[in-house]
Amino acid sequence: MADWDAALADWLKPFVEKLGHRKRREMCPLYVAGLIGPGERKSIEPMAARIAPDRYDRLHHFISDGIWDREPIEKELAWKADRLIGGSDAFLVIDDTSLLKKGEHSVGVAPQYASMLGKQANCQTLVSLTLARDEVPIAVGLRLFLPESWTSDPLRMARAGVPEAFRRPRSKPEIALAEIDRLTAAGVRFGAVLADAGYGLSASFRQGLSARGLAWAVGVPKHQKIYPAGVSLIFPVAGRGRPRKNQIPNQLSVAAETMLAKAKWKKVTWRRGVKGPLRARFAALRIRIADGPAQRILDKGQQHLPGEEAWLIGEWRSSGERKYYLSNLPADANLKTLATAIKARWVCEQAHQQMKEELGLDHFEGRSWQGLHRHALMTMIAYAFLQQQRLRQAKREKKNPSGTAATGPAGGPARRHQDALAKANL
Numbered sequence: 315m316a317d318w319d320a321a322l323a324d325w326l327k328p329f330v331e332k333l334g335h336r337k338r339r340e341m342c343p344l345y346v347a348g349l350i351g352p353g354e355r356k357s358i359e360p361m362a363a364r365i366a367p368d369r370y371d372r373l374h375h376f377i378s379d380g381i382w383d384r385e386p387i388e389k390e391l392a393w394k395a396d397r398l399i400g401g402s403d404a405f406l407v408i409d410d411t412s413l414l415k416k417g418e419h420s421v422g423v424a425p426q427y428a429s430m431l432g433k434q435a436n437c438q439t440l441v442s443l444t445l446a447r448d449e450v451p452i453a454v455g456l457r458l459f460l461p462e463s464w465t466s467d468p469l470r471m472a473r474a475g476v477p478e479a480f481r482r483p484r485s486k487p488e489i490a491l492a493e494i495d496r497l498t499a500a501g502v503r504f505g506a507v508l509a510d511a512g513y514g515l516s517a518s519f520r521q522g523l524s525a526r527g528l529a530w531a532v533g534v535p536k537h538q539k540i541y542p543a544g545v546s547l548i549f550p551v552a553g554r555g556r557p558r559k560n561q562i563p564n565q566l567s568v569a570a571e572t573m574l575a576k577a578k579w580k581k582v583t584w585r586r587g588v589k590g591p592l593r594a595r596f597a598a599l600r601i602r603i604a605d606g607p608a609q610r611i612l613d614k615g616q617q618h619l620p621g622e623e624a625w626l627i628g629e630w631r632s633s634g635e636r637k638y639y640l641s642n643l644p645a646d647a648n649l650k651t652l653a654t655a656i657k658a659r660w661v662c663e664q665a666h667q668q669m670k671e672e673l674g675l676d677h678f679e680g681r682s683w684q685g686l687h688r689h690a691l692m693t694m695i696a697y698a699f700l701q702q703q704r705l706r707q708a709k710r711e712k713k714n715p716s717g718t719a720a721t722g723p724a725g726g727p728a729r730r731h732q733d734a735l736a737k738a739n740l
Contacts, residue, residue, distance in 0.1 A: 322346070322350070328394075329387055347365060350700065377680070389500050399446070405504055405506055407451070410440060414435060421460075422474075424464065453694045456687070456693075488518075508656070508659040511534055520603070520605070521621075533639050535570075536636070543602060545620050563619065566614065571628075581593055584653045601623070629656065665697065669694070675690065
């Protein structure tokens with residue numbers, strides 16, 4: 315326990331130094347220790363009862379009302395995450411995670427798609443950014459998405475303390491791009507951005523990544539329109555009247571599933587799991603994405619012109635389900651490289667699950683914008699600490715195979731966290 319406490323204090327030292335006031339410097343370690351320690355419920359009241367019964371008011375004030383800036387703390391988290399797993403072989407995974415809620419007063423809560431359930435539910439939705447390398451994830455960003463029922467009600471946002479800068483409608487892809495800018499400005503290194511079809515179907519998101527000089531691989535719906543790589547623009551011959559002023563493609567766009575219908579599918583193994591090799595069938599073609607300016611094309615009405623050249627990738631799972639992806643990875647990338655990048659995205663779901671089940675990400679009971687984001691930040695700091703301990707232990711065990719693992723607080727998330735990581739073959 316002494317070693318564990320010392321390790322946590324050392325991890326938190328640079329965060330604590332940025333909080334200024336002595337009382338805030340005391341509350342931050344208590345809050346993080348409460349998240350990591352034993353106990354099923356990680357909202358403020360039960361945590362305070364376990365670790366500091368006489369400090370409930372201070373803990374509540376620290377998270378909900380205290381005057382301190384998240385930005386320096388977030389920069390420190392980004393820097394630590396980069397030191398642990400950042401690099402050209404790391405991925406930045408964009409996704410969202412839902413926090414189920416009752417009532418209608420908690421900031422951002424509304425009936426909306428809950429990714430964890432795969433259906434509509436009353437919940438809050440956080441846009442998440444996870445840095446991952448070698449199947450090790452570290453959460454580096456969680457930002458609340460406000461649905462239209464909130465952005466159309468200024469009084470409701472004011473009551474929840476939503477800052478003026480965040481009261482206008484913002485899509486999830488727009489939030490994600492802003493967070494990517496924040497992380498790159500903080501010096502976080504990664505080789506490519508990954509996202510599911512919820513983000514990949516947004517042309518502005520894909521184009522925003524390319525404009526920033528970033529490599530990316532994103533899911534798309536099967537009906538995403540695609541042009542062959544060899545498409546070219548021509549002036550149509552006018553049967554009568556004036557010559558045409560606008561060029562059109564010499565081939566029509568088709569759906570992604572149609573483009574790959576006759577492709578050659580190959581079985582690819584992207585990594586080994588605890589139950590053996592993980593594999594599926596994949597196919598890939600170089601194409602042009604139909605996301606250029608809209609223009610009338612022959613008798614087809616308004617159609618998007620050819621845009622960026624990219625990879626169209628198909629995944630044919632053992633269940634028979636097919637999934638489709640776009641990527642601007644280099645034209646000489648092989649099929650295994652493409653498949654490995656695509657499948658690396660799933661590690662973020664493990665991070666979401668562990669932060670909820672072990673650290674209480676979804677246990678916050680306050681209603682304010684500030685309180686929710688501060689709780690999420692403390693949860694990410696706690697999760698990053700556990701990942702640091704796991705990586706250090708793995709390094710020690712590699713040097714000394716007979717060594718025993720440090721478990722942290724008896725029965726707490728540290729032990730369960732290591733067990734979960736081992737089961738996931740991380």
